[in-house]
Amino acid sequence: MMSEALPGHAMRGDVMSEHCPSREALKHVTSRWGLLLLVALGGGSLRFGALRRKVGGISERMLIQTLQWLEQDGFVQRIAHPGLPPRVEYRLTPLGEEIGAGARALADSIERNLDAILAARAQAASGAERAAPAENSAVGM
Amino acid sequence: MMSEALPGHAMRGDVMSEHCPSREALKHVTSRWGLLLLVALGGGSLRFGALRRKVGGISERMLIQTLQWLEQDGFVQRIAHPGLPPRVEYRLTPLGEEIGAGARALADSIERNLDAILAARAQAASGAERAAPAENSAVGM
DNA sequence: CGGTATCCTCCCAGATACTG
């Protein structure tokens, strides 16, 4: 599952192992909004409202919940400024910066290659059409 | 949502935009098993059974389904060798290699920093205890 | 061995209402 938990030696997880705790962290990072929040915070700290506006389609509830997951895993730091109205900033921790860099690289690869991805999907769809010759050239999605 | 779809110019997605098609690809990559499969295939082509054994905890059904998602998006190539018993290999496409590299980097960051993550979680749990000192100390999640 | 088909069960996540 992982290497020996020797005191003083960092233990290393193994995401391929079913019961490794790293799976839990991976789950948070790859949750529906986790990766997007890590990417969004890559540019620097953001307030709750700004974060909500930046990440299109996220609900307040999921924003809070995902931020709490990321905070518990030590990826995000929550900074509450006293006073009214309440102002809370969220920023990446050093650990979060590292994870966030990977998240951004992944998102960037997808964004840059979107045309190739859409082309592959169109081809897969047309291949399916050949198998089922009942004509309908509409390629949705 | 994205830059103009000029013919001859690659279009670029924007994962922050709610209706951008890149969200769909991101969903597949960050699905429960998507990232793990991309990582597993990073070392070279693998057969169905080997893949199943490598990714701990995955069911046959989700293995097939996730592979099909990744195949449709052009990340994975399926190669069926004729004959009996059936032998099917899966390997990353060039596009898949690029996505897979990001996936591996992300998984690697989590694996390497697992101790820090677990420490952060332990601290968050003890902090929550201080906030609610009366109740039972079971710290679930 | 490598799938497909079917059923079923959680629980993720949206909607809504309320608070400091």
Place this chain on the structure above:
DNA sequence: CAGTATCTGGGAGGATACCG
């Protein structure tokens, strides 16, 4: 503005059985 609490459904994903 930044949360919390509760209700609910939809769909991801597991179990099982069967096929080529």
